[in-house]
Amino acid sequence: MRILVGLGTCGVASGAGATYAAILAKAGPLDGGCRVEKTGCVGMCYREPLVEVREDDGTRWQYGQMTPDRVDRLLTEHIGKGEPIEEWLVWTSDGKGPETAFLDRQQRIVLRNCGVIDPEKIEEYLEAGGYQALKRVLERNDPDGLINVIIESGLRGRGGAGFPTGMKWRFTRLAPGKQKYVICNADEGDPGAFMDRSVLESDPHAVLEGMAIAGHAIGSTQGYIYVRAEYPMAIERLNIAVAQAEARGFLGDDVFGTGFAFHVELKEGAGAFVCGEETALIASIEGRRGMPRVRPPFPAVRGLWECPTNINNVETFANVPWIVLNGARAFNCLGTANSKGTKVFAMAGKIRRGGLVEVPMGISIREIVNDVCGGIKEGRKFKAVQMGGPSGGCIPAELEDTVIDYESINKTGAIMGSGGLVVLDETTCMVDVARFFLDFTHRESCGKCTFCRVGTKRMLEILVRITEGKGEERDLEKLENLASLVKNNSLCGLGQGAPNPVLTTLKYFRAEYEAHISNRKCPAHHCQALLTYTINEKCNGCQVCMRACTAGAITGEKGKPHVIDHGKCIHCDECARACRFEAITRV
Amino acid sequence: MTSTAPGADGAEAPRTYDFRNLHYKGEGGALIPLLQKFQVEDGYISRERIAEIHRKTGVPLSQIYGVATFYAQFRRHPVGRNIIKVCHGTACHVANAEGISKSLKDQLGVGAGETTPDREFTVETVACLGCCSLAPVLMINKDTHGNLKPADLRKVLKPYRERKAKAGS
Numbered sequence: 001m002r003i004l005v006g007l008g009t010c011g012v013a014s015g016a017g018a019t020y021a022a023i024l025a026k027a028g029p030l031d032g033g034c035r036v037e038k039t040g041c042v043g044m045c046y047r048e049p050l051v052e053v054r055e056d057d058g059t060r061w062q063y064g065q066m067t068p069d070r071v072d073r074l075l076t077e078h079i080g081k082g083e084p085i086e087e088w089l090v091w092t093s094d095g096k097g098p099e100t101a102f103l104d105r106q107q108r109i110v111l112r113n114c115g116v117i118d119p120e121k122i123e124e125y126l127e128a129g130g131y132q133a134l135k136r137v138l139e140r141n142d143p144d145g146l147i148n149v150i151i152e153s154g155l156r157g158r159g160g161a162g163f164p165t166g167m168k169w170r171f172t173r174l175a176p177g178k179q180k181y182v183i184c185n186a187d188e189g190d191p192g193a194f195m196d197r198s199v200l201e202s203d204p205h206a207v208l209e210g211m212a213i214a215g216h217a218i219g220s221t222q223g224y225i226y227v228r229a230e231y232p233m234a235i236e237r238l239n240i241a242v243a244q245a246e247a248r249g250f251l252g253d254d255v256f257g258t259g260f261a262f263h264v265e266l267k268e269g270a271g272a273f274v275c276g277e278e279t280a281l282i283a284s285i286e287g288r289r290g291m292p293r294v295r296p297p298f299p300a301v302r303g304l305w306e307c308p309t310n311i312n313n314v315e316t317f318a319n320v321p322w323i324v325l326n327g328a329r330a331f332n333c334l335g336t337a338n339s340k341g342t343k344v345f346a347m348a349g350k351i352r353r354g355g356l357v358e359v360p361m362g363i364s365i366r367e368i369v370n371d372v373c374g375g376i377k378e379g380r381k382f383k384a385v386q387m388g389g390p391s392g393g394c395i396p397a398e399l400e401d402t403v404i405d406y407e408s409i410n411k412t413g414a415i416m417g418s419g420g421l422v423v424l425d426e427t428t429c430m431v432d433v434a435r436f437f438l439d440f441t442h443r444e445s446c447g448k449c450t451f452c453r454v455g456t457k458r459m460l461e462i463l464v465r466i467t468e469g470k471g472e473e474r475d476l477e478k479l480e481n482l483a484s485l486v487k488n489n490s491l492c493g494l495g496q497g498a499p500n501p502v503l504t505t506l507k508y509f510r511a512e513y514e515a516h517i518s519n520r521k522c523p524a525h526h527c528q529a530l531l532t533y534t535i536n537e538k539c540n541g542c543q544v545c546m547r548a549c550t551a552g553a554i555t556g557e558k559g560k561p562h563v564i565d566h567g568k569c570i571h572c573d574e575c576a577r578a579c580r581f582e583a584i585t586r587v
Numbered sequence: 588m589t590s591t592a593p594g595a596d597g598a599e600a601p602r603t604y605d606f607r608n609l610h611y612k613g614e615g616g617a618l619i620p621l622l623q624k625f626q627v628e629d630g631y632i633s634r635e636r637i638a639e640i641h642r643k644t645g646v647p648l649s650q651i652y653g654v655a656t657f658y659a660q661f662r663r664h665p666v667g668r669n670i671i672k673v674c675h676g677t678a679c680h681v682a683n684a685e686g687i688s689k690s691l692k693d694q695l696g697v698g699a700g701e702t703t704p705d706r707e708f709t710v711e712t713v714a715c716l717g718c719c720s721l722a723p724v725l726m727i728n729k730d731t732h733g734n735l736k737p738a739d740l741r742k743v744l745k746p747y748r749e750r751k752a753k754a755g756s
Contacts, residue, residue, distance in 0.1 A: 013718050013731035045720035191676030194717035229660055230716060232729060270619055271659035287618035289657040346719060348678035354720030422677045436680050
């Protein structure tokens with residue numbers, strides 16, 4: 001019997017480290033050969049810290065919210081007496097527990113080992129069939145056949161643009177040049193996306209194996225993983241994985257004794273969103289400012305150090321070993337006509353079950369939000385989903401039957417992106433969401449193209465004005481005009497995509513913009529400057545708000561309800577923050 | 588944050604930087620790893636360090652400054668003993684990250700990009716820490732704290748403050 005503690009970043013942030021230490025300290029005296037082990041992320045971030053009890057026959061019992069104080073009872077009842085603790089159960093491998101719905105609709109290819117194996121032990125990856133795909137392709141030694149399998153599988157780049165992976169490999173293979181490179185783009189910069197982090201933390205060897213297979217396909221001996229510095233745990237586990245794979249001969253000068261050489265090196269990003277763009281990423285590895293350049297030539301022809309370079313994203317590489325082992329057919333029977341396989345989504349925002357889900361392409365947004373993720377928190381109304389990060393857009397609740405595939409998502413004005421799906425409810429102001437993204441893109445613009453550098457700044461100024469209640473009638477027209485200029489005159493995806501959050505919110509939530517401008521009201525009651533602060537009957541006259549008020553707008557006697565003078569109120573929100581009795585109403 | 592890869596059976600020798608040839612394990616592109624190394628050592632990139640890199644590698648000062656100011660990771664000023672990164676990603680934004688930042692300012696008296704006068708805390712705003720389902724999130728040094736409410740911050744900061752008190756006594 002084994003006890004496994006989920007020690008991904010989400011788990012650790014929820015206190016799994018303390019739980020792990022508590023189990024280790026107390027499980028020692030137990031007999032029966034019970035081992036305590038680490039594992040990665042199962043994806044149920046909303047129930048962290050997670051502890052799993054796994055019987056030798058493979059039966060799994062997952063417990064949620066396992067704080068250290070629950071450890072004693074777990075050890076005495078489940079481990080000691082063999083009596084599972086029903087009320088803490090999240091799910092079991094035989095289909096019990098309150099959270100089975102979260103896993104029922106999922107199909108796990110990329111996440112196949114996440115939360116199942118210990119990411120720091122190569123033995124467990126090997127037991128799960130690891131490096132068998134690499135062995136097979138090296139034994140067959142048929143790179144063209146391999147590329148055909150990937151093309152046939154229909155795998156498309158999971159980083160956002162959705163370019164067919166096999167085609168990219170073929171271009172790089174056919175490009176003239178002695179030295180070629182494979183780069184894994186792990187610079188997951190989209191705010192709201194964390195699936196690459198989870199895969200790297202929970203199953204780093206799958207990515208290394210995918211890279212080595214790509215190396216064999218295109219004829220490369222050197223791979224780089226460009227990983228963002230904000231992911232210290234992913235970096236640590238990748239370093240361990242690379243060292244283990246080298247020690248076992250899965251990476252190095254003579255992989256599997258076939259004479260194939262492939263080395264992997266980590267490059268830590270230094271914090272620039274634009275480095276997710278492939279030419280900027282290459283510039284960054286070369287030690288320069290991460291600024292994109294004109295394509296063509298594409299990296300497949302002229303990339304890192306001027307050599308042909310194949311760049312894929314983490315999730316794309318993690319798919320590759322599975323496709324090699326199970327065949328193109330097993331992959332392309334999942335999904336829609338043009339989008340095959342599965343997609344991992346990082347679910348966050350106002351939903352009940354936030355975390356990582358891997359669903360087949362072709363599932364609808366409604367199914368993900370309602371069936372998999374349990375709908376909106378606190379019984380509020382579903383308003384929109386934000387897909388694709390700062391280059392993506394908002395898809396309104398009316399279009400919840402849109403299916404997940406590259407083309408259908410593009411039609412709405414959003415993009416598939418890397419897979420961040422932030423769910424918004426009725427309390428979210430869409431103008432504020434647009435302002436948030438523009439604030440991000442204008443700061444992250446590298447400054448090369450004038451339209452991106454200046455245009456995003458001007459758009460942001462207009463949006464700030466609108467959220468502050470100083471919007472003018474012509475602002476929406478100006479926004480649309482600027483949006484099309486920025487979109488059409490920027491070099492890379494950052495600038496071309498930057499107007500999308502504004503364009504989609506204008507398209508689907510225009511009335512909300514108009515309410516801000518014409519009525520000076522924020523329908524979602526979010527924009528502070530447009531709120532009216534009043535004191536309700538919960539006020540007990542404690543005078544805290546009076547002291548907090550910076551404008552002297554609150555008056556009242558001690559012990560009696562206070563009043564806000566709207567003429568003096570400057571909407572600073574200090575009273576609402578100070579009040580401990582929820583007595584300030586914001587409408 | 589340049590880390591040494593621990594070998595499968597023990598620690599490997601730390602990677603060495605060949606200053607003269609600007610090579611990092613036989614490859615070019617050493618500038619960013621060098622700056623990262625110095626930032627880990629000093630906490631920030633000082634003028635002296637930039638001059639040192641220039642002297643030893645021959646990379647033009649303009650290029651070093653260019654890189655050091657382009658990337659968000661590189662700081663040009665000394666920082667406090669504890670670094671607090673407040674996440675302002677999408678999920679955190681809609682979960683009131685603004686309130687967390689304000690409350691932090693109430694607690695420490697400094698805002699984003701600033702350091703407390705006692706050099707204990709530096710506050711930074713980051714785009715996304717990748718813990719979106721625990722929003723709102725902040726990270727102190729290497730610890731991530733999730734599902735925060737503005738009122739929780741006093742409690743979250745307490746152990747870091749106590750460590751200071753202990754170190755002082």
